[in-house]
Amino acid sequence: MTAKAELRVEGRLPELGGATAWLHSRPLTPADLRGKVVIVQFCTFSCINWLRTVPYVKAWDRKYRDHGLVVIGVHSPEFPFEHDLQKIKSALGGMGVDYPVAVDNQFAVWRAFDNAYWPALYFVDAEGRIRHHHFGEEDYERSERVIQRLLTETGSSDVDEDLVSVEPDGVYLSADWGTLRTPETYVGYARATGFASPGGLEPDGRTVYVEPSKLELNQWALSGDWTVGEQITTLNEPGGRIRHRFHGRDLNIVLGSRAGAGPVHFLVLLDGEPPNGASGLDVDERGIGTVSEERLYQLIRQDAPMAERTFEITFLDAGAQAYVFTFG
Known part of the structure; x- marks a missing residue:
């Protein structure tokens, strides 16, 4: 995606009030986020597909936070142990995730987005409109170009157009898609x-x-x-x-x-x-x-x-x- 590519309006940022707890932030609302570019990512801490995206999302948060980007994780648990708030805090803390996270134990935020995937990214402009989404892993360059485009729309003139440099390892290393023959x-x-x-x-x-x-x-x-x-x-x-x-x-x-x-x-x-x-x-x-x-x-x-x-x-x-x- 180039910086000039058009991004259609896909809907509006829904309310986040169904979250059962928040980490690293007071509860946020669409009104609080007006004027900011927001990316919302659905996650659950034992999911390998989400884990492999973590280095990229953290890098975007670090690079663009001061330009007006707000990253919000929505932790919607797949398994019973992922409902435990202390386990969520420990897992995310161990990964260095320090951006706001809405704990979505009742799947209220999940339903508000009509979401169906771990991970899922939603890109919201400064007027609260969803302008892009991506389900699953990969497509990191396109996702970052969308962030840059939405920040530029807010009037930011000093957004660095270089892409973040990420070298994941351990569980964060991308799958070897060319040789993978076995599904989860x-x-x-x-x-x-x-x-x-x-x-x-x-x-x-x-x-x-x-x-x-x-x-x-x-x-x-x-x-x-x-x-x-x-x-x-x-x-x-x-x-x-x-x-x-x-x-x-x-x-x-x-x-x-x-x-x-x-x-x-x-x-x-x-x-x-x-x-x-x-x-x-x-x-x-x-x-x-x-x-x-x-x-x-x-x-x-x-x-x-x-x-x-x-x-x-x-x-x-x-x-x-x-x-x-x-x-x-």
Whole structure:
């Protein structure tokens, strides 16, 4: 997008009053924001798709705040643990997110925008009109050009037209879209796909699962004593395992532990061997790691060339809870 590209009016900034709490700000209203360029981003702190946008949004906030840009995060939780205000504060604080965040535990702001995505960006001009939106990741250059255009419309004459320089790493590194062949995989029955253990999932019932002799690409299986809930799959006895056949550079999983269970230790293998140089941030080269809090865990990051691999994670303690696999 060039600085002269036209931006049509898509609607008006709705009220934000449905937020259950605010971080880093008093509650904001459209009237408070009149005269400012605003970007509103919907997020939830365990979402890898949102995490990979964080370095860019933070960089825009730093560069353009003094020119009249206001960045607002709207934290609309996907999983039950993401309703906890202290966990939200801790997660966002650890990422260095210090711009205003509306905590949207009742999805009131989500509904006011008629939103359906994590992440989603809405770009609002100084008159309170939504002029652009972007759903999902990437498109960072176009998004920044929109910010520059809207700031220029306010009369700012000293907006630097260079783009921010961002070099993300860790979980923030963009997916390797050219080699990624595996979609996100939920392990709760409400959205589960690709489940391959014989007999299928038993909703809400304590069940001993076994693995099939072979997994095809994008299939996964359980072994051991598990209870599969709508969103959360919980291990009842030590030694349970999840296996997944995937194709991608990164494998992440959102994990937690049952109340009172304490830390849960686990062992990760890749094609039956320790991951060694393919270990992610949350395991060592032997594949050893610990679930210490509810969040996204990066377990595999491998170098090219990519191929189909079989991932497995064995939990050495009862009480492990799994939510969703994501890939990059």
